Amino acid sequence: MNKKIGFIGFGKMAQAMAGGMIHSGLVNPKEIEASMRTEETRAFASEQFGIGVSPSNRQVAGFADVLFLAVAPYTYFEVIEEIKEDIKQDVIIITIAAGITTADVENAFGQKVKVVRTMPNTPSLVGSGMTAVSANSEITDEELHSVEKLLGSFGKVEVIAESQMDAIPAISGSSPAYVYMMIEAMADGGVRQGLARDQSYRLAAQAVLGAAQMVLETGKHPGELKDQVTSPGGATIAAVSTLEQERFRGAVLAAMDSCTEKVKELGRK
Numbered sequence: 001m002n003k004k005i006g007f008i009g010f011g012k013m014a015q016a017m018a019g020g021m022i023h024s025g026l027v028n029p030k031e032i033e034a035s036m037r038t039e040e041t042r043a044f045a046s047e048q049f050g051i052g053v054s055p056s057n058r059q060v061a062g063f064a065d066v067l068f069l070a071v072a073p074y075t076y077f078e079v080i081e082e083i084k085e086d087i088k089q090d091v092i093i094i095t096i097a098a099g100i101t102t103a104d105v106e107n108a109f110g111q112k113v114k115v116v117r118t119m120p121n122t123p124s125l126v127g128s129g130m131t132a133v134s135a136n137s138e139i140t141d142e143e144l145h146s147v148e149k150l151l152g153s154f155g156k157v158e159v160i161a162e163s164q165m166d167a168i169p170a171i172s173g174s175s176p177a178y179v180y181m182m183i184e185a186m187a188d189g190g191v192r193q194g195l196a197r198d199q200s201y202r203l204a205a206q207a208v209l210g211a212a213q214m215v216l217e218t219g220k221h222p223g224e225l226k227d228q229v230t231s232p233g234g235a236t237i238a239a240v241s242t243l244e245q246e247r248f249r250g251a252v253l254a255a256m257d258s259c260t261e262k263v264k265e266l267g268r269k
């Protein structure tokens, strides 16, 4: 890719994204520069990723053709205020924070800027991320396509309407946390039946991975796949029946509602 990539903030998410771009061969580490607060993170980023590092957000803003704002949501507007005079004219700004709209970003820059709002997740660290994307009207189809390619280097990408963006943390941004809880609970169940702890984690995690692949690769309805595993009077339907009695699906839906409510509340602040 013939573009210079900048990261303001180089924490867990930025590292996952930069790692994917570099490992896929799409971006040369020399074409990436990142700024962060501490000398410790700068030394780590330089050694582990071979990218350029700087204590100056303004320097990185002036370097980048594609600029990721990878700081905490509450730091966004202070960072934009700091760099707004330094960005290149046609820079593509990429946001990764829940609740911050493309209009918020345009207003903060005080001018028309190209903004792509995204919501990634941490499985990006292992190249299996899920990133939802929506662009403002300044972004051309060609630019959106090149951003999709960049984000596709660490997982799957879905383009959605910005009005649906607040729904994304609950379904793919935060949901790895619920799945980890499920894997942990399944492993506890295995240990309770006498399986070794480490083997239980492997068995449970691989079952979750395989089930997800079945949904994605067969294109079958999850209910149909569930029906295929449940023989009449068998053990699986006994488990399914208990999950229904314990309101498993209701608990997942309620958790997602709480997540979305919180995202909206954070966006209003």
Ligand SMILES: NC(=O)c1ccc[n+]([C@@H]2O[C@H](COP(=O)([O-])OP(=O)(O)OC[C@H]3O[C@@H](n4cnc5c(N)ncnc54)[C@H](OP(=O)(O)O)[C@@H]3O)[C@@H](O)[C@H]2O)c1
Binding pocket: 008, 009, 010, 011, 012, 013, 014, 035, 036, 037, 038, 039, 041, 042, 057, 070, 071, 072, 073, 075, 079, 096, 097, 098, 119, 120, 121, 122, 173
């Ligand atoms: N983690 C997730 O699952 C996830 C998922 C989707 C979206 N996000 C979003 O991604 C963003 C980053 O999250 P994260 O988990 O990567 O956070 P993180 O690990 O805490 O990293 C934050 C980074 O920002 C740097 N930083 C803080 N203030 C700064 C400033 N004023 N100027 C420049 N750099 C500054 C920190 O530098 P030092 O390292 O030097 O302290 C650190 O590198 C957040 O907006 C978050 O909501 C996260």
